Amino acid sequence: MSNITKNRSNGNEEGAEQRKGPWTLEEDTLLTNYISHNGEGRWNLLAKSSGLKRTGKSCRLRWLNYLKPDIKRGNLTPQEQLLILELHTKWGNRWSKIAQYLPGRTDNEIKNYWRTRVQKQARQLNIDSNSHKFVEAVRSLWVPRLIHKMKDNTYTNTKASPPDSLGPILQDKGFTHESGFNNIDCSTSISMSQDLHKISQFMDLSDLETTSSLYFDGSQGRSSQCVSEDYSSFPCLEGDYMVATMGNSGILQMQDCYMADSTYEEDVTQDPMWNMDDIWHFKEYAYLS
DNA sequence: AACATTTTCAACCGCAGGAGT
């Protein structure tokens, strides 16, 4: 079939011949150059002015899903997968909204991930992927596996140090820096995806990939105590951010602590994916297998 | 190595909603 088609079906496009199908290198170059000089947006105008024989829609899609410089390539990390599972529980198939919490990932990519990986799992389990039963299966089986993967990644990483950019950003947000902490109850690691979600408000998550450090906050480690080097302990309070790496089995090596100011407020108890019962439920699965 | 089957993912389509007239 020809890659040229005449589009007269709606008012968006001229009757001129429009190309369809895969983009060529020349088209990509043309589009990239045009946007670098004129900026994004006004896609129909762009399509006409750039000399591309494509619809505005097609140009927009190509740019946003493929050419845009900050697009992240490669497989989704366990952290990202966990976040997708969690956010889908909240919002359902609202891919663009979910994508907002995964910098560098597109709604199309997340949608593809869901359809090819998640729904495949559902089929294998013979469960409707929109059912409550499937959500339960994800919580009890898949999430612990992802958490394990995250732990493994961290465990094997020899260059585990927090990104330099994090401290200043948090301090800029009113967090007070504390140091000298050592170990912490590993149960807290259960809340990592929630923390990534929060941290993503402050910084580019891609930084986390290069360090594999764990970031968590006191609001999720409700039962845990941070233990400092002199073995005195203090509770993790809501809004505190900790930076730690996985040391030996089950122990997180605490590196930094950013104490929230007293005005910090965020109600994480409303999050359907993470409640106290679940955390203990997950723990069982995660550490039995 | 050759073919069949499955998986992945880029790109398309139709629809909804907002802005402008």
Next chain:
DNA sequence: GACTCCTGCGGTTGAAAATGT
């Protein structure tokens, strides 16, 4: 309010790549 145009979203398709036999 009605109409057109444009943009963005979510569902779907199908070619290419990967995997299995």
